[in-house]
Amino acid sequence: MQKVTDKLKEYSCVTVIGPPASGKSSIIHHVALQWQNNGYELIPIISKHYKNKPLELLKSNINNSESRKLFVVDDFCGVDNVDVVAVDAWKSHFKELNEILINTVAVKILISCRKSIIESNRFTGLAFMTANTYKIDKNSLSEDEKKSILEKYIPRENVSKLCDLIDFKSEHFPLFCKIAASRHIDIEEKINIHSIEKDISDMPDEEFISIFVCLLFDEFSYDWIEREKRPKRVDKAIECLLKKCIKLDFDEALQLLPIDTGTYVKKGRNGYSLVHKFINDIVFVKCEKRAEGVFLQYASPSIIATRFRFVSIRQNSERLMDVAISTKKQYFERLKKDLKNEDLDSTFHNNQLMYPTYRRKLLHYIKTNNEMTKTIKNLKTERKPLIEIAMEGYNDLIQMLIHIHGQKYVNVTDSRGRSALHIAAEKGYKDVVKSLLDNGAKNLKDKQDRTPLEIAHLNGHEKIVKMVMKTAYIKYM
CATH class of the missing domain: 1.25.40.20 (Ankyrin repeat-containing domain)
Incomplete structure (x- = not known):
């Protein structure tokens, strides 16, 4: 963290780069808190909240007061794939953003970005934001530093025991530390990706509901705890889940809300979510297989766009859910539903678009489905x-x-x-x-x-x- 702090003292914008679950977010958050203690106001930039208008957000906050500002941007321009809309938003204002950083000494920007995002050929024109970087995989922590990190999560007397159980060489070491701190993990077993997958597969129904709703909706809002404030689609999804695989009635399931934080769920600013986005990668296929069809029907458009693949596409990944030929129509019907709700992402920013086979199937569906054609023609977004x-x-x-x-x-x-x-x-x-x-x-x-x-x-x-x-x-x- 000290190296990132030193870079931020020297430069206006610093980007921390690394693979999933390697500690990028933890580093920028800890550094940000240090700068807050030194008198900087922290301003998180979250794309879904500022609607991809970073310049407006920076200008409004800079003009509102004379205080020093540190803007914190986590998962810059994408998680599972490059968010081309976000890239376009930042790139379109690069001159103005650059002028702000050059002419306003009291403004700093601290960014985390996945290695796969920044190395993509679709991540272009943003060198001014990523010129000064700290690459986690080029700055490996020593064993003593990793023990120090582990001590932040568990009592010091347990550190030596867990050193033999946690994979210290793994790039996911910071995530394993969080998992080790949970009372639900048997610390007699190795803590690695395989043990996490097994733990989720064997999870009791009561805890699985917590995992399920957080993954399905990205976040389970605190407002949803009160039934009258909970969207109908949430109750419908839970009811569908109960019919599929959980031996609880609806009222029993709802009594589990507010949900148990357990091993993999945390409390955030606005609601409950999974402890790390990499856990989403691990648990998605496990959850979909256990609750077959529920995700396709109720998941957020971003999950539809990034987590499914047609079986005809030869893409090796254990983190994607196959769409069988028999459910192809259901998948496209879901895209149509999203378009009717004026959400473009599952159709026009779908990960599968990179494959000609998928595009041919999509184009055939649009051509032969009058309702889909009419929906596209009548979009007013x-x-x-x-x-x-x-x-x-x-x-x-x-x-x-x-x-x-x-x-x-x-x-x-x-x-x-x-x-x-x-x-x-x-x-x-x-x-x-x-x-x-x-x-x-x-x-x-x-x-x-x-x-x-x-x-x-x-x-x-x-x-x-x-x-x-x-x-x-x-x-x-």
């Missing part, structure tokens, strides 16, 4: 599907959306005045640019007076520059 897909770069879906909406839709703009052509030109998606130009895309100015032509040139995409210059639709509006 501020976020525009054409622009969202332009961020992802899937030309076949771009063509599908133009076919549904007609050529007039090709120049639709977002809240910043950007069209899909702006996005594709910036990212270098030549096939997407060609489809947009072929369907009448114009060289419009956005609210920063930038055109796709200028953006392509600034990003070194000279082939796209030539493509835009050749089209008959070049004009400034």
Whole structure:
């Protein structure tokens, strides 16, 4: 932690990078508390709360007072995969953000980011946020340092015993320390990924309900403890779970709420959640197999987008749930339901979109399902599907959306005045640019007076520059 503190003294923005459950979040939170003791006001930045508008959040907090600020950003730009919307939000304001960091001495930003996110080819244009890094896997803790960490979780007299039971070489050591502190783990057994999986598989029904609701809804709000404040979908999900696999009646199950924190559940600012996002990775398939079908019906759109895969996709992962051919229609029906609720992520930012096989199945479903086509056509969201897909770069879906909406839709703009052509030109998606130009895309100015032509040139995409210059639709509006 001292190395991170030293970097933060020297630089305005520091990013801690590492694999899941390696202690990134713990490090930035401990460092943040140290800076709070030194007079800094801590301001957490949580994407789902600030709606991907980081500049507005920073400006509003900086202008509100003269106090020194430390902005803390956990899981920067994604957990299971790169959040291209978040990347776009930060990148779009890089000049203003950079000026704030350069000109405002009393502002610091402390970030944690998964190694897989920052190494992805979709994580581009954010070097100004990740120029000064602390890489956990390049700064391994000594055995004495790890013992010191372990002492924070358990009585000192038990440390020597647990040293033989915890995998000190594992990158997940910080997580194992938290698990070791739980009264529910048999400390006579090794604490590793396998023992955690076994513990969850053998978990009694009463504790499984706690795991289930936290995983299903990302977080179990404190407000939901009172039945009249609990959304109907929560009660329906619990009722469905009881029918599937738990030998409790509905009233007995609800009496278990507020839920037992147990081994894997913690109390947070707004509600209960699993102790670590990596636990989500471990327990998801176990929970889905035990409560078959409940997740597909009731889980949050982010789980639908990131945790399922079609069996026809040859992707080796023990952390994903197979969608069998027999349930393919149910899966797509769930996407349609999310779109009707104006949630785009499970359809247009789905992890499976990277596979042509999946996209062909999705396109076939849209083409042959009039209700799905109508739902897409009637979307009234501020976020525009054409622009969202332009961020992802899937030309076949771009063509599908133009076919549904007609050529007039090709120049639709977002809240910043950007069209899909702006996005594709910036990212270098030549096939997407060609489809947009072929369907009448114009060289419009956005609210920063930038055109796709200028953006392509600034990003070194000279082939796209030539493509835009050749089209008959070049004009400034």
